[in-house]
Amino acid sequence: MKDNVSPSFSRRSFIKTSALAGGGMLIGFNLFQACKPEAKPPVDIPIDISQLNFNDFNAFIKIADNGMVTIFSPNPEIGQGVKTSMPMLIAEELDVSWDNVHVAQGALDTKNFTRQVAGGSQSLRQGWEPLRQTGATARQMLINAAAAKWGVDASECKTENGVIINANGDKLGYGDVVKEAAALEVPENITLKNPKDFKIIGKNISNVDVDKIITGQSLYGMDYKEEGMVYASVLRPPAFGKKLVDFDDAETRAISGVHDVVKFGDKIAVLAKDTWTAMKGKKALNANWTSDSKLENTEDHDKILMNLLNGKEFNTLRADGNVKKAFAQADQVIERTYESPFLPHNCMEPMNFFADVTPEKIRLVGPIQTPAGTARRVANLLERDPEDVSVEMTRMGGGFGRRLYGDFALEAAEISKIAQKPVKVVYSREDDMSAGIYRPAIKYKISASIKDGKISGYHLKEASVNSNMYGLIPNFFPAGAIENYQVDVANYNSKITTGAWRAPYTNFLSFAEQSFFDELAEILEIDRIQLRLDLLQKVKGTTDERIQYSPERLEKVIKVAVDKSGWGKTKEGTYQGFSAYYCHNTHVAEVADVVLENDIPVVKKVTCVVDCGIVVNPLGAKNQIEGGVIDGVGHAMYGDFSFKDGVPQDKNFNTYRLIRINETPVVETHFIESDIAPTGLGEPTLPPAGAAVANAIKAAKGIRLYKQPFIKNMNSKAPLG
Numbered sequence: 001m002k003d004n005v006s007p008s009f010s011r012r013s014f015i016k017t018s019a020l021a022g023g024g025m026l027i028g029f030n031l032f033q034a035c036k037p038e039a040k041p042p043v044d045i046p047i048d049i050s051q052l053n054f055n056d057f058n059a060f061i062k063i064a065d066n067g068m069v070t071i072f073s074p075n076p077e078i079g080q081g082v083k084t085s086m087p088m089l090i091a092e093e094l095d096v097s098w099d100n101v102h103v104a105q106g107a108l109d110t111k112n113f114t115r116q117v118a119g120g121s122q123s124l125r126q127g128w129e130p131l132r133q134t135g136a137t138a139r140q141m142l143i144n145a146a147a148a149k150w151g152v153d154a155s156e157c158k159t160e161n162g163v164i165i166n167a168n169g170d171k172l173g174y175g176d177v178v179k180e181a182a183a184l185e186v187p188e189n190i191t192l193k194n195p196k197d198f199k200i201i202g203k204n205i206s207n208v209d210v211d212k213i214i215t216g217q218s219l220y221g222m223d224y225k226e227e228g229m230v231y232a233s234v235l236r237p238p239a240f241g242k243k244l245v246d247f248d249d250a251e252t253r254a255i256s257g258v259h260d261v262v263k264f265g266d267k268i269a270v271l272a273k274d275t276w277t278a279m280k281g282k283k284a285l286n287a288n289w290t291s292d293s294k295l296e297n298t299e300d301h302d303k304i305l306m307n308l309l310n311g312k313e314f315n316t317l318r319a320d321g322n323v324k325k326a327f328a329q330a331d332q333v334i335e336r337t338y339e340s341p342f343l344p345h346n347c348m349e350p351m352n353f354f355a356d357v358t359p360e361k362i363r364l365v366g367p368i369q370t371p372a373g374t375a376r377r378v379a380n381l382l383e384r385d386p387e388d389v390s391v392e393m394t395r396m397g398g399g400f401g402r403r404l405y406g407d408f409a410l411e412a413a414e415i416s417k418i419a420q421k422p423v424k425v426v427y428s429r430e431d432d433m434s435a436g437i438y439r440p441a442i443k444y445k446i447s448a449s450i451k452d453g454k455i456s457g458y459h460l461k462e463a464s465v466n467s468n469m470y471g472l473i474p475n476f477f478p479a480g481a482i483e484n485y486q487v488d489v490a491n492y493n494s495k496i497t498t499g500a501w502r503a504p505y506t507n508f509l510s511f512a513e514q515s516f517f518d519e520l521a522e523i524l525e526i527d528r529i530q531l532r533l534d535l536l537q538k539v540k541g542t543t544d545e546r547i548q549y550s551p552e553r554l555e556k557v558i559k560v561a562v563d564k565s566g567w568g569k570t571k572e573g574t575y576q577g578f579s580a581y582y583c584h585n586t587h588v589a590e591v592a593d594v595v596l597e598n599d600i601p602v603v604k605k606v607t608c609v610v611d612c613g614i615v616v617n618p619l620g621a622k623n624q625i626e627g628g629v630i631d632g633v634g635h636a637m638y639g640d641f642s643f644k645d646g647v648p649q650d651k652n653f654n655t656y657r658l659i660r661i662n663e664t665p666v667v668e669t670h671f672i673e674s675d676i677a678p679t680g681l682g683e684p685t686l687p688p689a690g691a692a693v694a695n696a697i698k699a700a701k702g703i704r705l706y707k708q709p710f711i712k713n714m715n716s717k718a719p720l721g
Contacts, residue, residue, distance in 0.1 A: 015027060015028070015029045015134060015137050015138075015186050016028050016029075016186070017141065017181070017182045017184075017186065018182055019178075019179050019182040019183065020062070020064075020182075023064065023065035023178075023179065024062060024063055024064040024065045024175070024178050024179070025062070025063045025178035025179065025181055025182040026060060026061070026062050026182070027060065027061040027062075027063070027134065027137075027138050028060050029060075029061075029130070029134045029137075060072045061090060061094075061134070061135075061138060063138070063142075063174055063175070063178045064175060064178070065175045065176075065178055065179070066175045067096075067100060067162050067173045067174045067175035068100050068101075068102065068175075069091065069094065069096050069100055069101050069102070069162075069174075070101075070102045070103075070104055071087035071090050071091065071101060071102070071103050071104070072104050081207060081617060081620035081623070081624065082124065083103060083207075083208055083209065084103065084205055084206075084207050084208045084617060084620060085124055085205075085616045085617045085620055086124065086127050086131060087101065087103045087208075088200050088201060088205060088616055088617060089124075089127065089128065089131040089132050089135065089201065089616065090131050090132070090134055090135035090138075091135065091200050092132070092135060092193065092198055092199065092200040092201045093132045093133075093134075093135030093136040093139060093192060093193060094135040094136075094138050094139050095135075095139050095159040095160065095161065095162070095199075096161065096162040096174065097161040097162055098200055098205065100161075100162055103208040124616060124678045124679075124680070124681075125585060125677070125678060125679050125680060128677045128678055129677070132192055132193075133190065133192070136190040136191065136192050136193075137186060137187060137190050138181075139159055139190075140154075140187050140190050140191075141181045141184050141186065141187065142159070142164060142174050142177055142178070142181045143157045143158075143159060143164055144181070144184055144187070145177040145178075145180040145181035145184060146164040146166070146172045146176075146177045147166070148180065149172065149177060149180065150166055150170060150172075152166055152167070162174045164177070195614060195675050201614065201616050201617075202614070202615060202616070202618065203617070203618070204617065204618050204619035205617050205619060205620070206619065207620065209395065219394065219395040220349055220367065220394055220395050220396065220397050221349065221352045221353065221354075221365075221366040221367035221394045221395075221396070221397075222349055222350075222352055222397070222426070223394070224354055224365055224366065224394055224424070225354075225424065226354070226356075226422055228421065228422060229354065229421075229422045229423065229424050230259055230260075230271045230272065230273070230419070230421060230422070230423055230424070231271070231272055231273070231274055231275045231277075231278045231423075231424050231426055232262075232269045232270065232271050232272075232278060232411075232412070232415050232423050232424065232425045232426070233269070233270050233272070233275065233278035233279045233281065233282040233425075233426065233428070233431075234267050234268070234269045234270075234282070234411060234415075234425060234427075234431070235267065235268040235269075235270070235282050235285050235287060236266075236267050236431070236434075236435045237266055237267075237289060238289060238434075238647060239289075239291070239295055239645055239646030239647045240295070240296065240494075240495045240496045240497070240643070240646040240647075241291050241292070241293060241295050241296065241495045241646045242266075242289040242290065242291045242295070242646065243266050243289065243290055243291065243292065244263075244265075244266040244267070244268070244287060244288075244289060245287075245288040245289060245290050246287070246288050247263070247268055247285055247286060247287035247288065248285070248286040248287075249261040249268070249285055249286075251284040251285075251286070252270055252281040252282070252284040252285050255272075255277065255280060255281050255284060256277075257272050257273040257274065257277035258270060258271070258272045258277060258278070258281045259271045259272055259273070260419055261281070261285075262415055262418050262419055264411075264414050264415060264418060265414075267411070268282075268285060268287065269411075269415045269423075269425075270282045270285070271415070271419055271421075271423065275426045278426070279428055291646070295645040295646035295647075296494060296495065296496060296643055296645075296646050297643060297644055297645060297646075298341070298342075298441075298642035298643050298644070301441050301465060301492070301494070301643075302339075302441075304492050305339075305441065305442075305443045305463040305464070305465070305492060306337075306443065306463075308443075308463035308490040308491075308492060309337065309443055309445045309461055309463045309490070311490070313490060314461065314488035314489060314490050315488065315489050315490070315491075316486065316487070316488050317473075317474040317487045317488070317489060318474035318475065318479065318485065318486065318487045318546070319485075319486045319487075320479075320480075320482075320483065320484065320485040320486070321457075321483045321484035321485065322484055323449075323457045323458070323459050323484045323485065323486040325484070326449045326451070326456045326457030326483075326484035327447070327449045327457055327459070329449075329451060329456075330449035330450055330451050330456060330457065331450055331451055331452070332449070332450040332523075333447060333448070333449050333450070334447065334448045334449075334450065334519070334520060334523060335445065335446070335447040335448075336445070336446055336447075336515075336516055336519065336706060337443060337444065337445045337446075337706060338443065338444045338445075338446070338508075338511065338512035338515070338516075338706050338707070339441075339442075339443045339706065339707045339708070340439075340441060340442050340443075340508040340511075340707075340708045341441055341639070341640050341641050341642065341708065341709075342438040342439060342440065342441045342465070342496070342498070342641045342642070342643070343438060343439040343501055343635060343639050343641050344432070344433050344436045344438055344439075344641055344648075344650075344656070345398075345399075345400045345401060345402035345432075345436060345437075345438075345439075345501060345502075346398075346432070346433065346653075346656070346658070347396075347397060347398030347399065347400060347402055347403070347432070348397045348398045349367065349396065349397025349398060350426070350427040350428065350429055350431065350432040351402070351403070351408040351425075351427040351431070351432055352366060352367070352408065352424065352425060352426045352427060353365070353366035353367075353368070353406075353408050353409040353411075353412040353424070353425050354366050354412060354422065354423070354424045354425075355378075355409065355412035355413040355415070355416040355422070355423055355425075356416055356421075356422035356423075357382065357413055357416040357417040357420075360388075361388050361389075361390065362378060362379070362382065362384060362388050362389045362390070362413060363390055363392070364378065364389065364390065364391045364392070364409055364412070364413065365391075365392040365393075365394065366393070366394055366408075366409060366412075367393070367394050367395065367396035367397070367399075367403055368391070368393060368396075368403055368406055368409060369396070369399050369401075369403040369404045370403075370404050370405075370406060371391040371393055372391075373406065374391065374406035374409050374410075375389040375390075375391050376389075377406060377409075377410055378406075378409065378410055378413045381410055381413065381414060382413060382414070382417055400501060400502040401437075401499060401500035401501050401502055401504065402436065402437060402499075402501075404499065404500055405437050405499055407437070408425055408427065411425050412424070412425040429651075429652050429653070430651045430652055433648060433650060433651050433652065433656065434647075434648045434651050436497070436648075437497045437498060437499040438496065438497065438498050438499075438501070438641065439498065439501030439507070440464050440465040440466050440467055440498040441464070441465045442462065442463070442464045442465070442467070442505075442508055443462070443463045443464075444460065444461065444462050444463075444508075444509065444512040445460075445461040445463075446458075446459070446460050446461075446512060446513065446516045447459040447461075448516070448520055449484070450523070450524065453524060454524075455482055455520065455524075455535075456482075456483070456484060457482065457483075457484035457485070458478060458482045458484070458485045458486070459485075459486045459488070460474075460486070460487045460488070460513070461487075461488045461489075461490070462487075462488070462489045462490065462509075463489075463490045463491075463492070464489070464490075464491055464492070465491075465492050465494045465496065465498055466491070466492070466493060466494050466496070466497075466498040467489065467491045467498075473487065473505055473506065473509060474487035475546045475547055475548045476506075476548055476549060476581075476582055476583065477513075477535075477536075477539075477549055477554065477580075477581070477582055478513075478517075478535055479546070479547055480538070480539040480542050480544055480547045481535035481536065481538045481539050481551075482535070482538075495646070496643060496646070502628075502631065502682075502683055502686055503583060503584065503628075503683035503684070503686045503687050506581065506583040506584075506683075506687040507632070507635075507686055507687050507690075508687075508690070508708065509687070510579065510581045510583070510687030510688050510690065510691050511636060511687070511690035511691045511694060511708065512691075513581075513691075514578075514579040514580070514581065514688065514691030514692075514695070515691050515694050515695060515704070515705070515706075517531060517532060518577075518578070518691075518695045518698070519704060528578060528695075529558065529562055529567070529578060532558060532580060533555060533558065533559075536551040536554055536555050536558075537551070539551040540552065548582065548585075549582035549587065550582075550587065553587045553611045553672070554580060554582055554587045554589075556587075556611060556672055557580060557587050557588060557589040557609045557610065557611050557672060558580045558589045560589070560609045560670060560672065561578070561580070561589035561590065561591050561607060561608075561609040561670075562578075562591075564607050564609060564668070564670050565591035565593075565607035565668075567591060570593060573595055573596070574593050574594070574595055574604070575593070575594045575595070575596075575696050575697075575699040575700035576591055576592065576593055576594070576696055576699060577591070577592045577594065577691070577692045577693060577694065577695030577696025577697065577698065577699060578590075578591050578692060578695055579591075579592075579688040579689070579690075579691035579692035579695065580688065581684075581687050581688040581691070582684075583683065583684050583687055584679070584680035584682075584683045584684045585679035585680050585684075586610065586611065586612045586679045586680050586681065586684035587610070587611040587612075587672075587684075588608065588609065588610050588611075588684050588685050588687075588688050589608075589609045589688070590606055590607065590608045590609070590629065590685070590688045590689060590692040591606070591607040591692060592605070592606050592633075592665070592689070592692035592693045592695070592696040593605040593606070593607075593665075593696065594693065594696035594697060594699075594700050595700075596700055596701070599701075600711075601693075601696070601697045601700055601701065601710075601714075602663070603633050603637070603663070603665040603693055603696070604665055604666065605665050605666045605667075605668065606629050606633065606665050606666070606667050606668070606689065606692065607668045607670070608625055608629055608667055608668065608669050608670070608685055609669075609670045609671075609672065610625060610669065610670070610671055610672065610681070610684070610685065611671075611672035611674060612671070612674075612678055612679045612680065612681050612684070613674050613676040613677050613678040613679050614674055614675065614676065614677065614678045615671050615678070616678055618671070621669075621671070621681055622669050624681040624682055624685070625667065625669050625681065625685045626667040626669065628681075628682070628683065628684070628685035628686040628689070629665075629667045629685050629686070629689045630659065630664050630665070630667065631686050631689075632685065632686035632687065632688070632689025632690055633659065633664075633665060633689045633690070633693055634658060634659025634663070634664075635659075635690075635708070635709070636689065636690030636693055636694070636708050636709065636710060637659065637663075637693065637709055637710050637711055638657040638658065638659060638709050638711055639657070639658075639708065639709050640656075640657065640708075640709050640712055641656070657709075690708065693710065694710065697710060697714075701714075
């Protein structure tokens with residue numbers, strides 16, 4: 001890692017400063033070097049905005065004349081910890097004590113902020129360099145101001161915890177020089193800290209909102225309310241593919257507290273004084289529905305996807321060598337099929353959103369992972385100028401991809417426009433599960449050819465419902481490790497709404513591929529760990545720029561996982577399963593320890609080794625890792641969801657099976673020490689978990705699993721391909 005930064009862009013266009021009317025200094029910076037016109041500072045900065053001339057900035061730091069630092073965190077917070085970890089990067093290079101830092105969610109303005117998105121485990125990765133550069137630039141400006149005050153050269157000065165010290169030992173606090181610093185030119189070249197000198201990065205820092213969370217203070221969308229607001233509960237089509245014919249709302253309107261009933265599209269909204277009354281009114285509606293075609297069933301999806309897998313209509317994403325020839329010349333061809341169901345997101349906080357649509361403006365408030373995209377969609381829906389739309393974001397009680405889409409925000413905006421009053425749409429748990437955007441059902445067929453005891457060809461075929469997110473999966477392991485390698489995909493268009501679900505695609509693909517490699521090792525009668533390591537050797541030194549993973553880093557996490565888990569050395573009655581995977585820019589290896597209780601496999605422990613580059617906040621990172629592993633184990637073991645005549649068959653937790661607290665394994669986390677920039681952590685530990693558990697169940701019961709969820713399909717011993 002380079003310590004001296006010579007940016008390819010002008011720092012004077014990247015960072016601007018201004019003195020505050022009440023004393024202090026404001027620093028505006030373009031978080032991702034993507035300038036936007038007419039940007040303004042957050043409205044929650046108590047200053048005279050007319051003083052400022054920030055033309056292209058999307059994040060802000062305020063240094064008060066008492067030395068306190070306020071860092072406005074621009075990215076959505078869904079529990080992944082960016083509201084804590086991103087300001088840590090600034091505070092580190094600013095060289096200020098964390099005790100003197102206050103973190104605030106900046107007022108959201110989609111016109112001015114770049115990549116205000118929570119998704120893809122990209123926030124820290126994208127923010128690593130610009131956030132550190134900003135902190136270091138501010139620090140240098142403060143040094144320059146102090147040096148001028150003393151009449152010494154800035155090179156003779158250093159900083160420590162918000163204090164500038166010269167060679168004579170004289171000291172000035174940041175607050176003593178912020179006004180002078182604001183008037184200085186922004187330096188073009190600065191020096192970033194060497195990782196060995198970090199004081200904040202790498203330390204355990206508690207979530208900045210933890211006190212408010214545990215004391216129940218208003219943070220979440222469900223908490224938000226305004227004077228004059230009404231609550232809306234929406235009756236949606238009872239099945240995917242049905243349309244509204246007509247309805248009778250007489251009983252609903254007779255309920256005390258119901259204000260209005262509004263039809264929009266094929267939906268009906270009941271507006272009331274509170275959520276209970278609105279939901280009661282919705283249940284009293286009498287609606288008639290029709291369908292314009294045959295309604296879909298899970299059994300139909302199974303047949304359609306299997307036919308796609310066995311058909312010839314595929315889109316080839318990658319083709320190395322000649323797979324067809326390798327298979328024709330093989331001594332043996334192994335073929336297996338892996339199947340996964342639809343899955344709902346089941347965020348702890350059901351969907352909700354506030355909208356106030358007036359002729360002058362559209363104001364949106366609530367939990368959303370994609371504020372900019374949602375604002376654009378609302379503007380298009382209501383045929384308004386995007387400049388009319390503002391979005392304010394609350395903390396989210398879970399996202400997992402569900403809050404990427406903002407359909408609930410569009411509902412609120414459309415209802416508010418019709419009702420001509422501020423509206424808060426609130427989903428019940430049943431609404432959330434039956435009108436969701438689900439993880440698509442997917443089937444994989446994986447084939448491998450064996451020649452002279454070695455893998456000579458590999459063919460991955462995918463058939464999915466509503467799939468358009470193939471991304472980089474053809475360039476993940478084992479791409480580059482097998483000479484004849486091909487990835488094909490096919491798609492079935494369904495009326496059931498589907499989309500991203502935590503760790504899109506890899507959440508199930510990892511189970512399929514890593515289970516397949518374990519089975520290949522058994523067939524080839526070689527060590528399963530060694531099989532993976534041998535394949536990785538073939539990728540080292542590759543010039544193929546399509547390859548996304550690092551064979552060296554994947555090899556490292558594998559070896560450390562074998563060591564830390566006590567692989568092959570467990571006590572009698574404990575069975576282990578192994579998995580290693582790369583996704584979202586992070587390399588992970590996991591070992592699951594399983595025991596049998598009444599002949600039922602129970603996951604007791606998962607050893608997880610992660611190479612995510614520099615770990616910014618170990619406490620937050622461990623929380624992400626543990627959550628991802630437990631989520632992966634739970635859904636692989638129990639997660640199931642089906643449709644009958646277009647109707648979801650599970651509508652609440654009394655029938656939908658989630659992992660229970662007594663079933664959660666101990667997660668033992670190990671980080672690979674690194675000086676490489678940090679990568680994602682919100683998603684990468686989920687995909688390998690299912691494979692590690694499946695391989696452990698094979699060791700325990702002799703059952704090779706090809707379908708999720710495992711508990712339901714435990715008796716399926718025969719290969720399905």
